[in-house]
Amino acid sequence: MASMGEFMPIVILLGVAALVCAAMVTLSWVLGPKKVTPYKASPYECGVEPSGTARERFPIKFYLVAMLFILFDIEVVFLWSWLTVFKNPGMGSPETDLAFQWFSFCAVMVYMVLWIIGDAYVLRVNALAWDEAPEIHEAKFGAPEAPAATPIPDAALQPAGGGK
Amino acid sequence: MDTNLIVFLAMALVAAVAAVGVVAMNNPVRSALCLVVNFFVLAFVYFSLRAELMGISQILVYTGAIMVLFLFVIMLLNLGGRGGTLEERPDVKPGIGVGLGIALFALIAFQVLFPLQASATPRAPDDYGLPQTVGRNLFTTYVLPFELASVLLLVGIVGAILLAKRKM
Amino acid sequence: MVQEWLQGLPPFWLGLIRVLLLVLPILILVPGLIWWERRLLSWMQDRIGPNRTGTLNVPRWFPIKSWRGKKLRTFGLLQPIADGVKLFLKEDITPDAVDRKLYFIAPAIALFPAFALGGVLPFGPWLSDNPATAGFYALLTPVANVDIGILYVLAISSLGVYGVVLAGYASNNKYSLLGGLRASAQLISYELAMGVSLACIVMASGSLKMTEMVRSQEGPLWGVVPWIQNWFLFTPYGLISAVVFLICMVAETNRAPFDLPEAENEIIAGYHTEYSSMKFAVFFMGEYAAMFIFGGIFATVFLGGYNLLPVNWLAIGDSVPALSGVMGFMDRLNYALAPLWFLGKCAGGITFYVWLRATLPRLRYDQLMSLGWKSLLPLAVANFIIVAIWIMGTAKWGVAGGWIAWAGASLLAVLLYLQVMSTYKSGFPDMQRRKVVLTDGIPNAPVGAGAD
Numbered sequence: 001m002a003s004m005g006e007f008m009p010i011v012i013l014l015g016v017a018a019l020v021c022a023a024m025v026t027l028s029w030v031l032g033p034k035k036v037t038p039y040k041a042s043p044y045e046c047g048v049e050p051s052g053t054a055r056e057r058f059p060i061k062f063y064l065v066a067m068l069f070i071l072f073d074i075e076v077v078f079l080w081s082w083l084t085v086f087k088n089p090g091m092g093s094p095e096t097d098l099a100f101q102w103f104s105f106c107a108v109m110v111y112m113v114l115w116i117i118g119d120a121y122v123l124r125v126n127a128l129a130w131d132e133a134p135e136i137h138e139a140k141f142g143a144p145e146a147p148a149a150t151p152i153p154d155a156a157l158q159p160a161g162g163g164k
Numbered sequence: 165m166d167t168n169l170i171v172f173l174a175m176a177l178v179a180a181v182a183a184v185g186v187v188a189m190n191n192p193v194r195s196a197l198c199l200v201v202n203f204f205v206l207a208f209v210y211f212s213l214r215a216e217l218m219g220i221s222q223i224l225v226y227t228g229a230i231m232v233l234f235l236f237v238i239m240l241l242n243l244g245g246r247g248g249t250l251e252e253r254p255d256v257k258p259g260i261g262v263g264l265g266i267a268l269f270a271l272i273a274f275q276v277l278f279p280l281q282a283s284a285t286p287r288a289p290d291d292y293g294l295p296q297t298v299g300r301n302l303f304t305t306y307v308l309p310f311e312l313a314s315v316l317l318l319v320g321i322v323g324a325i326l327l328a329k330r331k332m
Numbered sequence: 333m334v335q336e337w338l339q340g341l342p343p344f345w346l347g348l349i350r351v352l353l354l355v356l357p358i359l360i361l362v363p364g365l366i367w368w369e370r371r372l373l374s375w376m377q378d379r380i381g382p383n384r385t386g387t388l389n390v391p392r393w394f395p396i397k398s399w400r401g402k403k404l405r406t407f408g409l410l411q412p413i414a415d416g417v418k419l420f421l422k423e424d425i426t427p428d429a430v431d432r433k434l435y436f437i438a439p440a441i442a443l444f445p446a447f448a449l450g451g452v453l454p455f456g457p458w459l460s461d462n463p464a465t466a467g468f469y470a471l472l473t474p475v476a477n478v479d480i481g482i483l484y485v486l487a488i489s490s491l492g493v494y495g496v497v498l499a500g501y502a503s504n505n506k507y508s509l510l511g512g513l514r515a516s517a518q519l520i521s522y523e524l525a526m527g528v529s530l531a532c533i534v535m536a537s538g539s540l541k542m543t544e545m546v547r548s549q550e551g552p553l554w555g556v557v558p559w560i561q562n563w564f565l566f567t568p569y570g571l572i573s574a575v576v577f578l579i580c581m582v583a584e585t586n587r588a589p590f591d592l593p594e595a596e597n598e599i600i601a602g603y604h605t606e607y608s609s610m611k612f613a614v615f616f617m618g619e620y621a622a623m624f625i626f627g628g629i630f631a632t633v634f635l636g637g638y639n640l641l642p643v644n645w646l647a648i649g650d651s652v653p654a655l656s657g658v659m660g661f662m663d664r665l666n667y668a669l670a671p672l673w674f675l676g677k678c679a680g681g682i683t684f685y686v687w688l689r690a691t692l693p694r695l696r697y698d699q700l701m702s703l704g705w706k707s708l709l710p711l712a713v714a715n716f717i718i719v720a721i722w723i724m725g726t727a728k729w730g731v732a733g734g735w736i737a738w739a740g741a742s743l744l745a746v747l748l749y750l751q752v753m754s755t756y757k758s759g760f761p762d763m764q765r766r767k768v769v770l771t772d773g774i775p776n777a778p779v780g781a782g783a784d
Contacts, residue, residue: 005212005214006476006477006478006479007208007211007212007476007478008167008168008171008343008344008347008476009346009347009350009351009451009475009476010208010211010451010475010476010478010484011171011175011208012344012347012348012351012475013351013354013355013447013448013451013475013476014448016348016351016352016355016447017355017443017444017447017448018440018444020355020359020443020447021439021440021441021443021444021447021614022440024439024440024443024610024614024617025436025437025439025440025610025611025614027420027610028419028420028422028424028609028610028611029424029436029611031420031421032420032421032422032423032424032609032610033423034423034424035423036425040425040427041425041426041427041428042427042428042429043427043429043503043504043505043606044427044505044507044600044605044606045505045506045507046600050429058239058240058509058510058513060240060328061328061517062236062240062513062516062517063233063236063237063240063328064324064325064328064329065517065520065521065701066229066232066233066236066516066517066520067233067320067324067328068321068324068325069229069232069520069521069523069524070225070229070230070233071317071320071321071324072321072524072709073224073225073228073229073523073524073527074225074229074313074317075314075317076524076527076528076531077221077224077225078302078310078313078314079531080217080221080295080483080531080534080540081217081295081296081298081299081302082299082302082303083299083531083534083535083538083540084295084296084299084534084538084539084540085295085296085299085300085303086299086535086538086720086723087535087536087537087538087723088538089300090296090300091300097727098727098728100300100303100304101723101724101727102724102728103303103304103307104303104304104307105720105724107303107307107310107311108303108720109717109720110311110314111310111311111314112713112716112717114311114314114315114317114318115314115318115713116713117318118317118318118321118322119709119710119713121321121322121325122321122325122705123705123706123710125325125329127325127328127329128701128702128705128706129698129702167342167343167344191431193431193434193498193501194433194434197434197494197498200494204491207487216478216479216480217480217483220480220483220484220487223487223488223490223491224483224486224487224490227487227490227491228487228490228491228493228523229490229520231494232493232494232497232516232520235494235497235501236516239501239509239513294479295479295480295483295540
C-alpha cells in the first residue's frame with residue numbers, strides 16, 4: 001500500500017495552506033459591498049479610456065529566458081544526487097570511497113566543462129542582452145570619426161531608443 | 165479506513181480531475197494551469213511510493229520550469245484572448261476520443277491491474293529512491309548517460325538561441 | 333510530560349500540530365512585520381510613521397485613580413490589523429474584462445507557496461538524526477524532516493511564478509501583463525543562481541536535510557578551532573554562496589531593489605494593478621510571509637539555524653574548567669530557547685530587507701537580467717567547481733591539502749576571469765563599438781563633436 005510516511009505532514013501543510021488562501025480570497029468577496037459602475041469595471045489605464053486589448057504579443061526574449069532556464073535547471077537537477085554522496089560516499093571501505101569520489105569528480109568536471117561552454121556561448125552571442133542591438137547604426141548617430149566641419153544634424157541627436 | 169489511504173485517494177482524485185480538466189477546458193491557459201496542478205500532485209504520488217528525488221525533480225523541472233514555458237508560449241501565441249477561445253461545434257471527435265480512451269484504459273487495466281492484484285504487495289528496499297542511492301548508481305553504472313545528457317542540454321541551449329535570436 | 337503526550341499522539345494529529353505551529357505564527361506575525369517595516373522605513377527616511385492606532389485613553393471612571401486620563405500606547409502596533417479589517421470590508425471590484433476564474437484564484441496561488449515554503453524549516457534543535465532520540469523540539473519542528481530538505485524549498489519557491497503570471501494574464505490589463513511577465517522572467521532567472529549557490533552548501537555539508545545542515549555547522553571552525561561553530565557564512569566558499577543567495581532571495585521575493593514587477597513609475601502596480609480589497613492585500617501577505625521564511629532559510633543554511641551565537645559552549649567549558657558551570661548553563665539556554673533565537677534571525681532578515689529598500693534605488697531591467705545571468709550564475713558555478721575541488725583535495729590529501737587545493741583553484745578562477753575580461757574588452761570589436769559611439773559621439777556632442 002502506498003504510504004505517505006514522512007510526507008504526511010507536508011500534505012497536511014499544503015491542505016492547510018490551500019484552505020487559508022481560499023478563505024482569504026473568498027472572505028473579502030463575501031464581506032465587501034457590491035456597487036459596480038461602468039467606470040469601476042473598466043480596465044485601469046491611468047484614468048483615460050482604455051484603448052485596444054491587453055492581449056498583445058510580447059517579446060520573444062521572455063520565451064528565450066524561459067527556455068534557457070529550463071535547460072540550466074535540468075543541468076542542476078542532475079547534480080543534486082551527486083552532492084549528497086560526494087563528501088560521504090558510503091561505498092563500504094575508504095578505498096572504494098576514494099575511488100568513487102575521484103571517478104565521480106572527474107565525471108562532474110567533464111559535465112561542468114560542457115556547462116561552461118554552454119554558458120559562455122549564451123554570454124558570447126549576447127542572448128540575454130535586453131536591448132537586442134549590440135551595435136548602433138552609424139548612419140543614424142554619426143560615425144565617431146565624422147569630419148569636424150559638418151555639424152551633426154538634429155535628427156542625429158534623437159534619443160537612442162533601441163537602435164531599430 | 166487508513167489515513168494514508170484517504171490521503172492517497174484524495175491526491176489521486178485531484179490528479180485525475182486536473183488531468184480531465186486539461187482536455188476539457190476551453191481556454192488554453194486554464195488547461196495549462198490544470199496541468200500544473202496535475203504535475204504537482206503527481207509528485208506527491210511519487211513521494212508516497214518513496215521515490216523522493218524523482219518526485220521533487222518532477223516539481224522542480226515540470227511544475228517549476230517547463231510549465232512556465234508552456235504558459236509563456238500560450239501567451240506569446242496569443243491563444244488565450246477572447247477571439248482565441250476554441251469554438252464549440254457539434255462533432256463526432258469527442259465521442260471517438262472518449263471511446264478510444266476507455267478502450268485504452270481497459271487494455272492497460274487488463275494488462276496491469278489484474279496481474280498486480282494476484283501478486284503479493286511489492287516491497288522496495290529500504291534505501292530505495294533516496295538521493296544518496298540515486299547518486300551512487302548514477303555515478304557508477306549510469307555515468308555515460310549522465311555525460312550524454314549534458315551534451316544534449318548543450319545542443320538544446322544552442323538550438324534555443326539559434327531559434328529565438330534574430331541575429332547573433 | 334508534554335513530550336510523552338506528544339509522542340503518544342497519532343501521526344496525523346502530531347503533523348497537524350506541527351503545521352499549525354508553522355502557519356499560525358506566520359499569520360500572526362505578518363501584521364507585525366508590516367508595522368516593523370513601516371516604522372523602520374519611516375525612521376530611516378526621517379519620518380514618524382504609523383504611531384497612533386491602538387492608543388487607548390483610560391476613561392475617568394477607571395478604578396485605579398492614578399491611571400485616569402492617561403494614555404496606553406502601543407506605538408501604532410495595531411495599525412496593520414486595522415488596515416486588514418478595513419481591507420476585508422472594502423468593495424472587491426472585479427473589472428469586466430478579466431478572466432473571472434483565473435482572476436479569482438490568482439492571489440490564492442500567489443499566497444500558497446509562501447505558506448508551504450516553511451515545510452522543512454527546523455526552528456528547534458534536533459540532537460540526532462533519529463527522531464526517537466532527537467529531543468523535545470524534534471517532535472514539533474520541522475513539519476517534515478524529509479531527505480530532500482532544501483530541494484523542497486527550491487521546488488516550492490519555483491511555484492511562486494504562477495500566482496504572478498496568472499494575475500498578470502487574468503487582469504486583462506496592459507500594465508498587469510507587463511508586470512507579470514517581468515516578474516516571471518526575473519523569478520526564473522534568479523532561481524538558477526539560487527539553486528547553484530545552495531548546491532555548494534549541500535556539497536560541503538553532504539546532506540540535503542535541513543537539520544543535518546545545521547548540525548554540520550556546529551562543528552569546529554574550518555575544522556580547526558573547536559570553540560567556534562563552523563557557520564557557513566564564515567567559510568570562504570560559504571561567504572560567496574551567501575552573497576549570491578542573499579541577492580537571489582531578495583529578487584525571488586520581488587523586493588526593492590528588484591521590485592521591477594511593481595515599479596510604480598513604469599507600470600503602475602504591475603501584476604496587481606486590477607486587484608482591490610483583500611485580494612490586493614493577499615499579494616502583500618504572500619510577499620511578507622515569503623520574506624520571513626526566506627530569512628529563516630538564510631539563517632538555517634548560512635547562520636547556524638537555531639543557535640544563538642557561533643560558539644560551542646561545551647567545548648570552551650572543556651578547555652577552561654573554571655568556566656564549565658557557566659558554559660553548561662549557556663548550552664542549556666541555547667537549547668531551551670532555540671525557537672526564540674531562530675525568530676530573532678528571521679526578524680534580522682526582515683530588517684535587512686527594509687534596510688535594502690531604504691538604501692538602494694531600483695535596478696533597470698537589463699541590469700537585472702545581466703546581474704542574474706552574467707554575474708551571479710557564473711560566480712555561483714565557479715564557486716561550485718572550487719568547492720568540489722576543495723572536497724576532493726580534502727579527501728585525497730587531508731585538511732591542509734584541501735585548503736591548498738581550494739586556494740589554487742580560486743587563484744586560477746580569478747586569473748581566468750581577468751583573462752576573459754581583458755579579451756572581452758579588447759577582442760570583440762562589435763561589442764566595443766557601441767561604447768565608443770555613445771561616449772565620443774552623442775553625449776558630449778554640441779555642433780561639430782567628434783572632432784577632438
